[in-house]
Amino acid sequence: MLTQDARVAGEPVTIHRVERPEDLDDFYEFARRNHRVLAVDSETTGVDIFSDGFRIRLIQFGNKDEAWVLPVEQGPVYAAAAKRVLRETGRLIFQNGMFDLQVFDRHLGVPMEELWPKVLDSKILAHLADPRGPEEGGIGQSLEKLTEHYIDPVVAEEVKGLMTKLAKEHKTTKAKIWSTIDLDHPEYNLYAGMDTILAARLVGKVGPLVPPVSRDLIAFEHRIAEICSYMERTGFLLDIEYTEDLSDELRHREDYYNTIARGFWDELWEEDPPDFSVNATEKVADVLEARGVVIPGRTPTGRRRVDKSLLEGLAKDGDEFALAVIEAKKARKWRTTWVDGFLDQMDSDGRCHASINALRARTARMSITGIPAQTLPSKDSLIRSCFIADPGESIVSVDYQAQELRVLAALSGDRTMIRAFLNGDDLHLLTARAAFGDHITKDSPERKYAKVVNFGRVYGGGARTVAEQTGLDLKTAKRVVDGFDAAYPEVKRYSNKLQTQAQRQGFITTPSGRRLPVDKERPYAALNYMVQSTSRDVTCRALVRLHEAGITPYLRLPIHDEILASVPTKSAEKAARKIARLMQEQMGPVEISTDAEVYGRSWGDGYRN
DNA sequence: TCGTGACGCACC
DNA sequence: AAACGGTGCGTCACGA
Numbered sequence A: 001m002l003t004q005d006a007r008v009a010g011e012p013v014t015i016h017r018v019e020r021p022e023d024l025d026d027f028y029e030f031a032r033r034n035h036r037v038l039a040v041d042s043e044t045t046g047v048d049i050f051s052d053g054f055r056i057r058l059i060q061f062g063n064k065d066e067a068w069v070l071p072v073e074q075g076p077v078y079a080a081a082a083k084r085v086l087r088e089t090g091r092l093i094f095q096n097g098m099f100d101l102q103v104f105d106r107h108l109g110v111p112m113e114e115l116w117p118k119v120l121d122s123k124i125l126a127h128l129a130d131p132r133g134p135e136e137g138g139i140g141q142s143l144e145k146l147t148e149h150y151i152d153p154v155v156a157e158e159v160k161g162l163m164t165k166l167a168k169e170h171k172t173t174k175a176k177i178w179s180t181i182d183l184d185h186p187e188y189n190l191y192a193g194m195d196t197i198l199a200a201r202l203v204g205k206v207g208p209l210v211p212p213v214s215r216d217l218i219a220f221e222h223r224i225a226e227i228c229s230y231m232e233r234t235g236f237l238l239d240i241e242y243t244e245d246l247s248d249e250l251r252h253r254e255d256y257y258n259t260i261a262r263g264f265w266d267e268l269w270e271e272d273p274p275d276f277s278v279n280a281t282e283k284v285a286d287v288l289e290a291r292g293v294v295i296p297g298r299t300p301t302g303r304r305r306v307d308k309s310l311l312e313g314l315a316k317d318g319d320e321f322a323l324a325v326i327e328a329k330k331a332r333k334w335r336t337t338w339v340d341g342f343l344d345q346m347d348s349d350g351r352c353h354a355s356i357n358a359l360r361a362r363t364a365r366m367s368i369t370g371i372p373a374q375t376l377p378s379k380d381s382l383i384r385s386c387f388i389a390d391p392g393e394s395i396v397s398v399d400y401q402a403q404e405l406r407v408l409a410a411l412s413g414d415r416t417m418i419r420a421f422l423n424g425d426d427l428h429l430l431t432a433r434a435a436f437g438d439h440i441t442k443d444s445p446e447r448k449y450a451k452v453v454n455f456g457r458v459y460g461g462g463a464r465t466v467a468e469q470t471g472l473d474l475k476t477a478k479r480v481v482d483g484f485d486a487a488y489p490e491v492k493r494y495s496n497k498l499q500t501q502a503q504r505q506g507f508i509t510t511p512s513g514r515r516l517p518v519d520k521e522r523p524y525a526a527l528n529y530m531v532q533s534t535s536r537d538v539t540c541r542a543l544v545r546l547h548e549a550g551i552t553p554y555l556r557l558p559i560h561d562e563i564l565a566s567v568p569t570k571s572a573e574k575a576a577r578k579i580a581r582l583m584q585e586q587m588g589p590v591e592i593s594t595d596a597e598v599y600g601r602s603w604g605d606g607y608r609n
Numbered sequence B: 001t002c003g004t005g006a007c008g009c010a011c012c
Numbered sequence C: 001a002a003a004c005g006g007t008g009c010g011t012c013a014c015g016a
Helices: A021-033 A076-086 A097-107 A112-118 A122-129 A143-150 A153-169 A185-211 A214-232 A240-266 A280-288 A308-316 A320-345 A403-412 A415-423 A427-436 A444-456 A463-470 A474-487 A488-507 A525-548 A569-583 A603-607
Strands: A001-006 A010-019 A039-042 A056-062 A066-071 A092-096 A119-121 A234-239 A356-359 A368-369 A391-400 A507-509 A515-516 A555-559 A562-568 A585-587 A590-592 A594-600
Touching: A001 A185, A010 A021, A010 A185, A021 A056, A021 A076, A021 A488, A039 A066, A039 A097, A039 A119, A056 A076, A066 A076, A066 A185, A092 A097, A092 A112, A092 A122, A092 A185, A097 A112, A097 A119, A097 A214, A112 A119, A112 A214, A119 A122, A119 A214, A122 A143, A122 A185, A122 A214, A143 A153, A143 A185, A153 A185, A214 A356, A214 A525, A214 A555, A240 A280, A240 A320, A308 A320, A308 A569, A391 A403, A391 A525, A391 A569, A391 A603, A403 A415, A403 A444, A403 A488, A403 A525, A403 A585, A403 A590, A415 A427, A415 A488, A415 A590, A427 A474, A444 A474, A444 A525, A463 A474, A474 A488, A488 A507, A488 A515, A488 A525, A507 A525, A515 A525, A525 A555, A525 A562, A525 A569, A525 A585, A562 A569, A569 A590, A569 A594, A594 A603
Parallel strands: A010 A066, A039 A092, A092 A119
Antiparallel strands: A001 A010, A039 A056, A056 A066, A356 A368, A391 A562, A391 A594, A507 A515, A555 A562, A585 A590
């Protein structure tokens, strides 16, 4: 057994590294002394839990001043020891338990279902204490930043720099060091153990900072993390043949349009043209100007703005270069960002597993990576068609009808808005009539402008942004914005109330008890934070109800105001209705109602027109 | 060669 | 009086 001594916040700590099976007796003795609660962490070969080469290397257990490191990679006896203590310990502290529990489920044979009820996650506590990131004036929720702020800045710096340092020592990259570092490396062991000591200390520091009003959210967020980890585990079936064909097709498209675009660039040079890429905006700008195009826009750093709207305007006027740039960029973006990514990370059963950050944004909104489900193109079914239902099943989507506007109506208590939703009136039409008069009909173009304002107002946008988005002149845009404010006066009042609260105390509190910090310089953001966060809570409460109804195995992903599922085709309509019914909820006088749709075999089937 | 900021773009 | 909120990802360009 190897024993290392270190100091944390001026106090001595000890890290034991089990080297031989005989050392396990002392480890079990430690576990017995700490049978009520232990912090747990694991070191693995990477973060690609579902890929073939993934392995657990170490599993660590610790309390505030002592840690034990098990070399799981070196034999099943150590894995068995880790398993035993995971099962026998009453409460388990993790920093981001979603990762470790997924790892233990797939690679250690300990089902997540068994461990989740015992988990206390310091990352969740930290988010409830302060959801801001380090760039937003907060601390963030990473182990490094939390350690720096709450425990010991020197230790934080060492933890942060360690893997970079080891990578340099081993002449490899930071990404590869996790799988290549010698398991017996003393510093690797030291900090592997240290992580549990830090997590154990963090819950004591951050837990008390969760405001009393947020207390119920602690259990709620652990539940949401649990449900999301089951969806991650299930994964989403990939249509491999389709996806491979699509990748080829996009590659050909990209090559074709690249050749055209490059031809225009090469013309600018007498001989040996320098490298060209359609993604190099400065170079694209050079070609455009050589063709006589005046580029009016500038970026914040003063460079010529070459974006989609400029290029599309030119392409519409028949500029072949602009068209080629647009098409080449799009084909590449679609292939590299999505299609090839799916093929790369697909597991041996042809499934892709998203990584869900269930408690991410300042507003607690989730983020989803791996399958970047929140950002897949929705005007076209091509990309979504990569994902399909399980055999014998159909893809079902249930979304909330105008979720944020309904939440806004409920929270603000605006009578007109509430009545509109009760009556099933067309809210966009209502706003359009308030701005332009009663002669406006469902088919009038003014309704579209009103729609932009209805959503834009929730974001805190004003006349200028509405003008930009609709192409209206500023004066008309202002008329629609004023029309909105006149039509729904209580929304304005509510926004003002939130802004006052925000400026007085620096935060607002949602009905679920979540504290949302509001920057002093942007008090107008308070309304959006409140609506966005409360909408997220609506979707998450739905997840809990679906889980309790036993539907989780069919769920694929939550996407803001939507939940995607794969259900048996025979009873798909019925299942969809059931999910929709469980999702809807009453918020004061407003029903946050849902719409169910059975797409078919593929996710893309819902996006064909 | 790696990390990072700026930019552009995909979505709700 | 007016105020666009929240994300992730790929690429380029640049500096260490």
